[in-house]
Amino acid sequence: MSLGYGAAIAQMSYMVNCSDPGFVGNAIRQVQQSFPERFIYGMSVLYHCKKGFYLLGSSALTCTANGLWDRSLPKCLAISCGHPGVPANAILTGDVFTFGATVHYSCKGTHRLVGNSTRVCREDSHWSGALPHCTGNNPGFCGDPGTPAHGSRLGDEFKTKSLLRFSCEMGYLLRGSPERTCLLNGSWSGLQPLCEAVSCGNPGTPPNGMIVSSDGILFSSSVVYACWEGYRTSGLMTRLCTANGTWTGTAPDCTVVSCGDPGSLANGVQFGTDFTFNQTVSYQCNPGYIMEPATSATIRCTKDSTWDPSKPVCRAVLCSPPPPVAHGAVEGSDFRWGASISYSCAAGYQLSHPTILSCEGRGVWKGETPQCLPVLCGDPGTPAEGQLAGRSFTYKSEVSFQCRPPFILVGSSRRTCQAGGSWSGVQPTCIDPAHNTCPDPGTPHFGIQNSSRGYEVGSTVFFRCRKGYHVQGPTTRTCLANLTWSGTQTECIPHACRQPETPAHADVRAMDLPSFGYTLVYTCHPGFFLAGGSEHRTCKADMKWTGKSPVCKSKGVGEVNDTVTKTPVPSDVFSVSSVWKGHYEHLGKRQPATLTVDCFNATSSQVNATFAAASPLQMKLAGIYKKEEAHLLLRAFQVRGAAEVFGSKPEKENWGLDGYVSSGLEGGGFTFQGDIRGDNFGKFKLERQGPLSSDQDSSHRHPGTSGGSVAAAILVPFFALILSGFAFYLYKHRTRPKAQYNGYAGHESSNGQASFENPMYDTALKPTEAKAVRFDTALNTVCTVV
Template sequence: MRNKLIYLCNAGYVLDGPNTRTCKDSGEWSGKEPECFRNECPMPPPLQNGRYYVWNYSRGINIIYTCNEGYELIGRDVRFCLGTYEWSGSDPYCQKVKCDNPPPIDNGFFRGNDFFYEDIIEYHCNTGFEIVGQAQRKCLSNGKWGGDDATCIQITCGLPPVKRNVVYDIPGGEKEGSFEVTASLSCEEGYRGIGVSSQRCQANGQWSESNFVCEIVTCPAFPDVRYGRAIGNGFHFGNELEIQCNEGFYLVGKARPRCGPNGDWDYESEPPHCVISGCPDLPKITNGLASETGSGVGSIVTYRCNDGYRLQGPGQRTCEKDGSWSGSDPYCRLILCAVPPFVEHAIPFNALTQYLLNSKARYVCETGYELSAGDSSLTCSASGTWEGFIPTCSLVQCGEPMKVPNSKVSVASYNFKGEAQYLCDLGYRVKGSSIITCEKNGNWLEATPECVPVDCGPPPYVPKSIKIDSKNYTFKSVIQYTCDVGFTLIGQGTTSCQATGVWSGKTPVCEPISCGTPPSIDNAFYIGYYYFYKSTVTYECFTNFELSGNPTLTCSYNGTWTGDRPECHAVTCGPPPVFPHSSTSMPMGAYVNREVTFMCNDGFYLTGSATARCMANKQWQYDEDETACLRRNCYDPPKMQNGGRKFVGTLYESTADYFCDEGYTLSGQSSLVCGISGHWEGKLPTCELVHCGAPPFGNHVVVSGDSFTYQSAVTYMCEKGYEAKCRFVSECTSSGRWSNQPPQCE
């Protein structure tokens, strides 16, 4: 028995060639050695921490990758089964999402070193601080930290424990003490502290212990009051005593001394004491009289001066409880008036150094002046002042000055030697003397001036402009400027002659018209730095874009850019190449750097580049040799025993027709077709021997032979007692018929 090999391909592969081979007598294997070719892409490796979706592994099918929550995909999320039955790109993988460094916390810190998905960090506060908010935060699948920000707030101890008569002072004026803050303890007014005078806020939110207490202040025994007594029954802070004097004595000092906060009685330099009542005799007053009601406490002395004298000092004095007279000693002073008031332009008179009561001071005006107000004489009065109204000597006055057109007159004084000045209205200047003087006869001296318009001279020259004027360049004249074509006026278009003699405003300028920044064109930039009248800019497209239309715009006289705006269109390579027996997969638009993928139709395989890229020169560039889809080759069709085959070619869709040798008949389909996988499709037929069936029989005929197939023979003989005319043989022919009829036996 000959050895036979049976070939089987792994999953995803198809056999190219015979599936069996037999060891021949020559020691060689029959037929050509087959090969296994892929007919689908291999099963992708599992995606750790993720999964993929794919319907099957056929050419052109895509596989979609996705990661589990908390993981992010590194690589492309979509891959295609290429014509080479390989997956496009490289295997992606799922990487755990990482969060940024956790936000820091003031006065605290966090514990935790890893910041990946589901990792947890925990915030802690420094000593003396406590956490408010969520102390733990988890790294979420979106790369953010979950939860809200926590805060470390300083531990506070509240107010120190209240003790009687104790005052607490917290630094900075705070109402509550915070960690490590020390509160100073002191006593209320009238109390004295004993013990440690401070307390510190501790980390547990409690104040440290303190033995500080406040005891009330005690004053010493009050000294004895001579000629009197101190009434009261306490010597502690706030207690008062009442000091009372014996009859005929009066109190000197504080009547109700009080025990003060420092332990002293609150009298002044000396304690209160009692002294005897009454005042000493007073001296007589010169040039006057003194009358008194007595010398005891409450007695009053009244003073009065003789005629021609005036009292200096108090008019009355009273005997006080302390035995002294109130006030100071008065005296009587001779009444004198000062030098009479000075009157300007009055004739001086013989002035004395002293003026007694009822003396007269008489005034006379100088020549050219007259007494216009007041009294001509003043009298020295008993009060030492001059009685009457001080006179005034006024100059002789001029009348109103003459009026001058386009002016106003300002009179400094209408009096003798007074001046008047003519002020021309705005835009006019004085011609002649502007000042006139008032003479002693009451008339104004000098001729009356004139006010003539101000002349500004020729207006400023403005290049590239046209000037419209009336050749009159005096006050209020107006000049108008207009610019030449292509220029625009910068500044005021008109100027007028001002009152100052200069032309109003800043001299305008005729500048070339600016069109501003050129319009923006998508995917383009322009060349040109001047945007004024008749300037041009030229547009150029960005890389991988091409310009259509006029590339140049011109700045027009009206300040706009003229010319049809160009456009920059993305460079495209046009439709991708089409190869016989193929299909093309391409993203939207055949733009530069876009790729197309070629896939062969069923029954064809790809040679050359599987992709082509659109280049800036509008040509498709292949990665390898030029692409072609060739028909798959099924090679020689399988052979059949006792028969043969007839075929013109072995490529896809070719047909192999089978026939049997003579004496054999075909069983099964008569042909095989080269299929899409490069294998002969269909079941191989078989050739079976022709069967002629039982040979025909005759009367009294005996048949010798038990095989009724092709080339088998039977011998006809007559039964015993019968004789055949002849003895002969009948053979089974290739047509399935016996070659001879049975003989006749008689």
């Protein structure tokens, strides 16, 4: 029981009121308090019998803490003097023998009365005066003085000078003269003897008991007791008044019935420590549990030592299975109170809104159930001088393109909306056959463009920024076969760090990364590999760059197997059951931590994981892994034990791990690091434990991947240039009827392979057939951004 609850009980004890105990016939009641009468805890009420009555029971009653009087009401019984006795040859007039009653004596015939002719019953239960007697009829003789009730007489002669002796039975006391002598005047000496019963006095009323019946307080009288309801005794319930003026035995000890401790509830709290008659015990279930039956929250101790009703039980609250979602699945199998679940969608579908349902209350899911809607790829756009056929842009929808004559289509003539929300193939353009150059890509503000090689297909322009500005985006762009520029538009942004020199045989790309800042990312030219330095450098607050300038070395014969490279980050680096160990920062201190992946959806890249630190901290996290950026934001949707570890429970909607995955040297593993979203938290760093599976590693087992990837990335547009030139040659030197040009399509598949399609006329002059040349190259990531 809490201190607050105990204090409340202590305070209540001074406000308890007992009911009015009532009045007793022929008695006067005295109360400690004046009108109006209130019978509060600790107050006593006194009873006094009126004159002519005696008290049987307790004269004082006290109000107890449970609101009951400690004793039963007493009784005021009329005082009785008993039969006064009738001497020989006398006549008694009067048949009432209680207090105040009067009896009269007279003698028969010629007998003369000696003594008081009138006697009165007094308050001490004795008759006034002595019993009179009647004289004899013959001279020299006295009349028969009689024998007292419950007594005996020794001597039968009544003549002058005769002596009589009187005695009483056991339990009676002699009042009057024990010896009497017959006098000459015919009267007896002394007073007429009387045998009065011994009085045992008021037997009293025991606490928590009462007198059921009594026939007085004199010798041979009895009194019968009974305990109140809810009390019992093992002693005798009847007492007798003995000859020596005492009551047999003792007053019974009435003890309250006890039902015993009913016991606490599993997963519940018990209130109440008094387990005696009519007392109650209450129960309350812990959060997450419900009481059955609901009406048994309070039980009461009965007079037969049992609890009524029976003790309840606390049953764990379980939510029914969460509502199903078309084209979706439930993430999580714990449906207990306090648990949370989320939803994921099948490939090609996405959640209408991110939702986490929590099992709350009496077993209901709180939160709005989402829908899995088809992925929307958006309008792919209509190429200039071209047409778009198809107006549905959702998952599995297909659109087609064609150009107005004389323009020819370069790119994919048909594109399909894919599960990832992107269109298959390459966005087509309609180009004039007479043109073979790209438009001016433009010069960024505060930047300089170097286009010494012109804008012809395959040519490259270079960008740099003026002093005080740094490049954000690619430093080079290449004119592609579809007369568009590779990459995105370069920008020049002001920054505190001085722009470092671009190393030989390397390209640099700049970007502002969340939680990291302005970062330069380097890639080696085709035929070169990263032999030293840093693949990425970040501008620090002190206006200095992290890491060292990269060194790109040429791949000579026999150097391929000696190349030092970094393992690209696989798309399933967060595979199921993978374990990441490391540390996190809280209040400026590093603490050990472990991240275990519980679920990974290869299609949607959904990651569900458990973040565990010092016991009993455990957090359930969920997020989408962006493999293109190697970025993962895991948000908490279930937090347990945080208050014990952190001192307070963080807001689960705002707490999360926001970081990037980087690769170490080949065979060196992967690191997931970044910032923790939440007050008083800093950074985290976790390293993947154990190697990847053989299937996962197979695509990365070739040494020299970095240089080879760059070489393939450059060779692809080179071959595309050759094919495009050959197409233009056929177009300008055609001498036979031409089939409609179906265009060029370059499809970049998920495994990084590129295929090129170009129409070729066969000997049978079939205008709609085309041959395809396919180049299989492994386009793997060179340097990972972290």
